Amino acid sequence: MSEVAWDRDDWAHLVGGVVEVRLNGQLVRVGRMEQTTPDSSMMWVAADAVExxxxxxxxWGYKVRLSIPVRPNSGTAEPCNHRCACGNPAVAPI
Structure with missing residues (x-):
């Protein structure tokens, strides 16, 4: 399965999902988004075995990107599956 990457501005809808955190286009961290402020100006990525x-x-210039699995031969991203009513594509929570 290939992937499509989406930069996301509305971080509040991504709580519980696995995200890529980027700064100046460079990958900083991959992890589960634990919490955001209501205005999506700040977010916390959960602790894991390393971080x-x-x-x-x-x-501070941070951006969030989702890598969405794409079904072979369909060319379309799989639908939202992070248990909210937003209808936005996202990676399933851990």
Whole structure:
């Protein structure tokens, strides 16, 4: 299965999903988004076996990207499956 990458501005809809955190186009971290502010200006990526829980802010230049699986021969991303009513594509929560 190939992937399509989406940069996302509305971080609040991504809580519980696995995201790529980027700064100046470079990958900083991959992890589960644990919490965001209601205005999506800040987010926390959950601690894992290697990294501590970390705060990222849009004002510091951080961007969030999702890598969405694409079904072979369909060319379309799989639908949202992170248990919300947003209808946006996202990676399933851990």
């Amino acid at each position: 501590q829980r970390t705060l990222y802010m849009k004002a």
